[in-house]
Amino acid sequence: MPVQPPVADVVAPVAPVLDLPPTPEPEPQPEPEEVEPVGFFGRLREGLSRSSSKLAGGISSLFTQRKLDAEALEDLEDLLITADLGAETASRLVESLSKNRFGKDISGDEIREFLATEVATILEPVARPLEIDASLKPxxxxxxxxxxxxxxxxxxxxxxxxxxxxxxxxxxxxxxxxxxxxxxxxxxxxxxxxxxxxxxxxxxxxxxxxxxxxxxxxxxxxxxxxxxxxxxxxxxxxxxxxxxxxxxxxxxxxxxxxxxxxxxxxxxxxxxxxxxxxxxxxxxxxxxxxxxxxxxxxxxxxxxxxxxxxxxxxxxxxxxxxxxxxxxxxxxxxxxxxxxxxxx
Structure with a gap:
């Protein structure tokens, strides 16, 4: 059998020692901001999104910048009724708006703010938590x-x-x-x-x-x-x-x-x-x-x-x-x- 030549030892080259500057300390990273969990208002607003898109979207399309005349008030009243606020309530809300801004230019955002205040006034007397009388047992x-x-x-x-x-x-x-x-x-x-x-x-x-x-x-x-x-x-x-x-x-x-x-x-x-x-x-x-x-x-x-x-x-x-x-x-x-x- 032919004789195999001896295998030479392989020696890894030695890397030269370099005089490197010290590694700088890493910059301290800011603490991550805590994300505030979505509160009930967020869930309420999301839950009412179908209602609000119908109502707010309708108001925005009616009032980009429009004078609050009789026709505009009638259109708004119709919108409020179709949004299930009821004929009587819609009529009173429109009448209140008319007293304050009739004949003046008004935007959709202004109308939404006005109506939100008026609606809150209607709701305030009935917004009452369930009170439990601890003395009754039960x-x-x-x-x-x-x-x-x-x-x-x-x-x-x-x-x-x-x-x-x-x-x-x-x-x-x-x-x-x-x-x-x-x-x-x-x-x-x-x-x-x-x-x-x-x-x-x-x-x-x-x-x-x-x-x-x-x-x-x-x-x-x-x-x-x-x-x-x-x-x-x-x-x-x-x-x-x-x-x-x-x-x-x-x-x-x-x-x-x-x-x-x-x-x-x-x-x-x-x-x-x-x-x-x-x-x-x-x-x-x-x-x-x-x-x-x-x-x-x-x-x-x-x-x-x-x-x-x-x-x-x-x-x-x-x-x-x-x-x-x-x-x-x-x-x-x-x-x-x-x-x-x-x-x-």
Whole structure:
């Protein structure tokens, strides 16, 4: 076999030592700015974006720079009515604007600012948080509304807030017709650590409410939230069942319910007026919750309801999350509806 030549050792060349200047210390980097989380005003404004784009966009297209004459006022009134502020409210808002600026040049931004102030004035008297009387043990809240308005979810979100405030809450699954509603309330009970009184599907709702009140009293709970079956406001027999719930509760305490909350779906627009009228006549509604404002361009109906019924609006909902149901504030709502920034 041929002999292989020996393999030479490979020696790496030695790099010359250079007299380099010392490496400078890195410049201290500024601390990253904390990004402020989007508050409820941001979610409210985003939730009302469909309503505000319709209203604010309409105003901007009507008034680039236009004299406020009779024709302009009529166009504005029509726009406010189509934005679900209602004929009476729209008429009063336009009349107020006319008194202040008739015959003068006016921009869309000026009109939006003026209307936001006027709308806030209408809303201010009804923007009242739900007040719980700690001495009642329990403060009984009956939650009513038509099918699909969001009653059960609203109860869960209110319970979540009350528990965070340190209150003890009991839930009564009074929508005995829908197994899904009972299960949904049980989930909220688990989330909030609140006991849930429930019965089999089809059980008597009045009897369940009676048992729930007795148990809440025995346990010394701060709040009892009672769900009810969704019922059409134009079905008298269903409304009579709701009146029965109230009658039975009053056998224990003639003062209950201490609060009767009606939950309204904002997407129904002007139909909400008839719902409030009928429920108020039947069981004396004491306050409103407006849900699903993020899914509609009919947010102006809140203003019309406040102007007509003068009932407290305790909460508005602009999303699915528990944090998206918040106490109603007049100025924030008015400015969001008109597509304006928050006042600081």
């Amino acid at each position: 403060h009984v809240v009956l939650v009513v509304g038509v099918n699909g308005s969001g009653k059960t979810t609203t109860i869960g979100k209110i319970a979540n807030q009350l528990v965070r405030e340190g209150r003890s809450v009991m839930l009564a699954a009074g929508d005995t017709f829908r197994a899904a509603a009972v299960e949904q309330l049980k989930i909220w009970g688990e989330r909030t650590g609140s006991p849930v009184i429930a019965r089999d599907t089809g059980a008597d709702a009045a009897g369940l409410a009676y048992d729930a009140l007795e148990q809440a009293r025995a346990a010394g709970c701060d709040v009892l939230l009672i769900d009810t079956a969704g019922r059409l406001h134009n079905k008298s027999e269903l409304m009579e069942e709701l009146k029965k719930v109230v009658r039975v509760l009053r056998k224990i305490d003639p003062e209950v319910p201490h609060t009767c909350l009606q939950v309204l779906d904002a997407t129904v627009g002007q139909n909400a007026h008839q719902q409030v009228k009928v429920f108020q006549e039947m069981i004396d509604v004491s306050g409103l919750v407006m849900t699903k404002l993020d899914g509609t361009a009919k947010g102006g109906v809140v203003v019309a309801l406040a102007d007509r019924f003068k009932l407290p609006v305790h909460y508005v909902g602009v999303g699915e999350g528990a944090e998206d149901l918040r106490p109603f504030t007049a100025t924030d709502f008015a400015r969001s509806l008109l597509g304006l920034e928050r006042l600081h």
